[in-house]
Amino acid sequence: MTTKITQQSKTVELAKLDKKHLLHPATNPKALIDNGPPIIFVKGKGVTVTSTDDVEYIDGMSMLWNVNLGHGNQELADAGNSQLSTLAYASSFKGFSNEPSILLAEKLAELAPGDLNSVFYTSGGSESNDTAIKLARFYWELKGKSEKRKIIALTNAYHGVTIGAQTATGLAAYHKFASSNIDGVVRATAHLLNSELGDKSDPNYADSIRGTIEREGAETIAGIIIEPVQGAGGVNIPPEGYLEAVRKICDEHNILFMADEVICGFGRTGKMFGINNWNVVPDMMSIAKGITSGYSQLGGVMMNDEIRETIAKFDAVIPHGFTYSGHPTACAIGLKNIEILERDNIIDHVNEMEKELKKGLDYLAEKHSIVTNCRVIGLLAAFELYEDPTSGKLFDPTVFPANAVVDACFNRQLIVRALGVYNQIVAIAPPLIINKEEIEKMIQIIDDSITAFKNTRN
Numbered sequence: 323m324t325t326k327i328t329q330q331s332k333t334v335e336l337a338k339l340d341k342k343h344l345l346h347p348a349t350n351p352k353a354l355i356d357n358g359p360p361i362i363f364v365k366g367k368g369v370t371v372t373s374t375d376d377v378e379y380i381d382g383m384s385m386l387w388n389v390n391l392g393h394g395n396q397e398l399a400d401a402g403n404s405q406l407s408t409l410a411y412a413s414s415f416k417g418f419s420n421e422p423s424i425l426l427a428e429k430l431a432e433l434a435p436g437d438l439n440s441v442f443y444t445s446g447g448s449e450s451n452d453t454a455i456k457l458a459r460f461y462w463e464l465k466g467k468s469e470k471r472k473i474i475a476l477t478n479a480y481h482g483v484t485i486g487a488q489t490a491t492g493l494a495a496y497h498k499f500a501s502s503n504i505d506g507v508v509r510a511t512a513h514l515l516n517s518e519l520g521d522k523s524d525p526n527y528a529d530s531i532r533g534t535i536e537r538e539g540a541e542t543i544a545g546i547i548i549e550p551v552q553g554a555g556g557v558n559i560p561p562e563g564y565l566e567a568v569r570k571i572c573d574e575h576n577i578l579f580m581a582d583e584v585i586c587g588f589g590r591t592g593k594m595f596g597i598n599n600w601n602v603v604p605d606m607m608s609i610a611k612g613i614t615s616g617y618s619q620l621g622g623v624m625m626n627d628e629i630r631e632t633i634a635k636f637d638a639v640i641p642h643g644f645t646y647s648g649h650p651t652a653c654a655i656g657l658k659n660i661e662i663l664e665r666d667n668i669i670d671h672v673n674e675m676e677k678e679l680k681k682g683l684d685y686l687a688e689k690h691s692i693v694t695n696c697r698v699i700g701l702l703a704a705f706e707l708y709e710d711p712t713s714g715k716l717f718d719p720t721v722f723p724a725n726a727v728v729d730a731c732f733n734r735q736l737i738v739r740a741l742g743v744y745n746q747i748v749a750i751a752p753p754l755i756i757n758k759e760e761i762e763k764m765i766q767i768i769d770d771s772i773t774a775f776k777n778t779r780n
């Protein structure tokens with residue numbers, strides 16, 4: 323007798339194979355094996371994704387902050403299909419190029435701030451940040467300042483997991499993996515506005531960017547890598563004036579300002595790039611994720627004319643590049659993605675929806691005394707859970723409050739994400755096409771989930 327494949331048995335069979343053959347990123351493999359099947363997604367439409375068990379979830383995180391135009395976008399699929407059947411892949415090495423990668427580079431130059439007119443393509447965010455670190459060091463070498471090698475990176479930063487990006491990441495857990503770090507990355511404390519303005523009485527001055535440069539010596543520092551809004555480190559929006567102050571420090575000391583726009587880019591924060599929320603033009607910019615809304619793997623490092631021209635004078639092969647640098651299919655999808663962003667005024671829509679999301683979080687904070695520190699920029703948001711926000715008392719670490727609320731949301735068919743060293747932050751980053759009713763539904767589910775969490779504590 324042949325096995326009857328029902329939805330239920332499909333899930334069981336796939337889960338068995340998953341456990342046998344897959345190791346998942348950022349996942350405890352043993353917990354996955356012990357605690358039942360993974361959630362296996364089979365389709366997506368708009369802001370929702372559906373599992374093998376036919377359960378539809380609101381994707382309140384755009385998966386990994388990347389599916390900006392939402393799931394099941396036919397135009398993006400068509401752009402990919404059309405390129406796949408014309409020229410799926412071509413090398414960009416040694417004089418080869420292709421039309422989508424050229425046209426996308428031109429479009430990126432038009433959109434990027436200042437004179438960031440050139441791009442070096444990669445396949446994702448981590449590769450972009452490793453590339454940015456190498457390019458920054460290479461640039462100073464070419465300028466005859468090879469001692470300028472150090473990269474300043476901030477606490478709570480997340481820059482990815484390739485070896486340079488991982489070292490720049492300021493979340494301790496990532497440094498435990500096989501003790502793999504590069505040399506020359508120094509840590510400064512994020513968001514110390516007064517210190518960056520030169521206030522030496524600030525108790526944290528020594529650990530600020532300014533203090534770090536004083537200690538290390540500007541002549542040893544190549545660049546500072548910064549997410550305009552920190553993502554995985556907790557959705558941390560910098561204080562007003564902070565990024566401008568950092569730009570000024572970079573100018574004073576001949577240090578490159580390297581913006582990591584991997585989450586913030588392509589409309590997420592209500593501007594085309596996160597840095598556009600402030601009066602700052604970086605020297606380099608890492609991009610990925612939202613450039614294709616996740617429909618294909620693509621990243622890049624944009625750089626200003628001074629860096630490009632300095633490198634372009636180098637009369638030898640630059641020993642850097644990826645097989646998928648300038649991938650025509652990924653670039654064709656990127657071009658279509660940007661065309662839709664512009665044609666459908668998605669960024670204006672994000673700014674409208676930001677107000678709805680903010681209203682929803684304010685409502686949660688008013689209703690639940692444990693909800694505090696709500697923050698929203700575009701459709702990038704978070705709130706925190708404290709046992710007593712007034713006195714600053716966190717929940718006992720064994721409670722894992724954000725996990726509890728995120729799990730309760732998941733049981734109610736909403737995906738959001740737990741963050742924070744004390745597991746106190748809940749992050750929300752829905753697709754940019756979300757509408758008012760869908761935001762209200764998300765808030766209702768979070769509201770019910772917080773109530774359920776509180777009930778377990780009574």
Ligand code: PLP
Nearest residue numbers: 446447448480481482553584585
């Ligand atoms: N930079 C930032 C700000 C990110 O959030 C991420 C991923 O979440 C990365 C870099 C790494 O990107 P990828 O996972 O595509 O390598």
